Amino acid sequence: MAEARVRPSSVPDGLITVEDHLERILRALGPLEAYDQPVVESLGLPLHENLIAPIDLPRFDNSAMDGYAVRAEDVADASASSPVTLPVVGEIHAGGAKPFAISAGTAVKIMTGAPVPRGADAVVPYEQTNRGSASVEIRTAVQAGANVRTTGSDVQAGDLVLSAGTVLGPREIGLLASLGSGRVRARPRPRVVVLSTGNELRDPGTHLEYDSIYDGNSYMLAASVRAAGAIAYRVGAVADDARVLRDALAEQLVRADLVVTSGGVSEGDKDIVKQTLTELGTVQFDKVAMQPGKPQGFGTLFEEETPIITLPGNPVSAYVSFEVFVLPAIRRMMGRTPYRRPMVHAVLASDIQSKPGFRQYVRGFFEVTHRGAKVTPIQGHESHRMGALAKANALIVVGEDETALNMGDTVRTLVLDRPF
Ligand code: AMP
Ligand code: MG
DSSP, X not given: OOSOOOOOTTXXXXXXXHHHHHHXXXXXXXXXXXXXXXXXXXXXXXXXXXXXXXXXXXXSOEESSSEEEEOGGGGTTOOSSSOXXXXXXXXXXXXXXXXXXXXXXXXXXXXXXXXXXXXXXXXXXXXXXXXXXXXEEEOSOOOTTTTEEOTTSSBOTTOEEEOTTOBOXXXXXXXXXXXXXXXXXXXXXXXXXEEEEOTTEEOTTSOOOTTOEEOHHHHHHHHHHHHTTSEEEEEEEEOSOHHHHHHHHHHHGGGOSEEEEESOOSSSTTOHHHHHHHHHBOOEEEEBSEESOOEEEEEEETTTTEEEEEEOSSHHHHHHHIIIIIHHHHHHHHTOSOSSOOEEEEEESSOEEOOTTSEEEEEEEEEEETTEEEEEEOSOOOXXXXXXXXXXXXXXXXXXXXXXEOTTOEEEEEETTOOX
């Protein structure tokens, strides 16, 4: 599930590794139970069953052109200089057709998508005729089968068209709907309650006192949840008050498959999340050997045993922690693999120093140039720097045992926002 589980020797005593913390989360969170979802809601969900086509596509022989349905043998001698004239015995439109048959030596006007009448085996396009109504001049010979889309020539009833695990995108959803599936068996999107904590936090668009700030995290995390394919319920900021936090959590649990909080898990006097959650369930708080993002917690809440992941409050720490721990957790609940964003190699554009013993996630700008993939570290590494975070599109991963990466080295990056 996780990568190499060997504990790097440089990790300080008393800290757990990123791999250990992630492993603990992934072990505790099982996939949600699959059920029939409306096909329109299934974008990005992995199909939970093999899909066998219940019908043929095309479902009936139909015309690929606007023109005249004929028997090919009746027009075998037709040419522009010596057309064959046939009586037109009817007109068939897509969606307005009754079962119909023609006899030898006749033609029927037919529109694209309309069923080809019995007896006819080809369609002559308008362009090769005089577009006659009572009778038509056919100016070309056609092969049997010309301009006819035959039953089952695309998909046959009984074919395996999508196998279990296929992630449903627009094309698969189009196919499902074309085969008549109004619902599709898939694991549901996890419902993730996002809650930020801090007396200083105010909602964007409201008044700021001199010592308050806007609550960026709950928006950023809710957006991250949605980008991961899950459903986000963003609860605004909750005060640093044990009772308020407990009530907010109790109220949210009914709609949560997972709760994600930010803030209140450091050593400060007002860091009440730790204290409160320890009383409410099994949440365990650890120091993880990573930078940013050291204080992390995971466990379950109340008798419902709703899983909760607590992230640090500094915005960059919260973001990186989401990428590293919450995104894989959500994907596991949805049954999407791989759980973790794949590492992409890129050539480093400037040096990075790193503290030994910690896995560092350095914000970077990733681009593919004519010389290959390149990543440039972004200045301003402190974890409050939202402005610098928004300039990044990748995280450069510096291993626990690495203390420096040099310009020109091939390094591992997580390319953000990229579907996988
Ligand atoms: P905490 O982990 O609660 O001690 O918060 C650490 C730092 O992150 C403090 O400077 C907080 O003001 C800031 N912070 C906490 N939560 C948020 C949030 N939701 N949005 C923006 N900044 C936050
Ligand atoms: Mg706080």
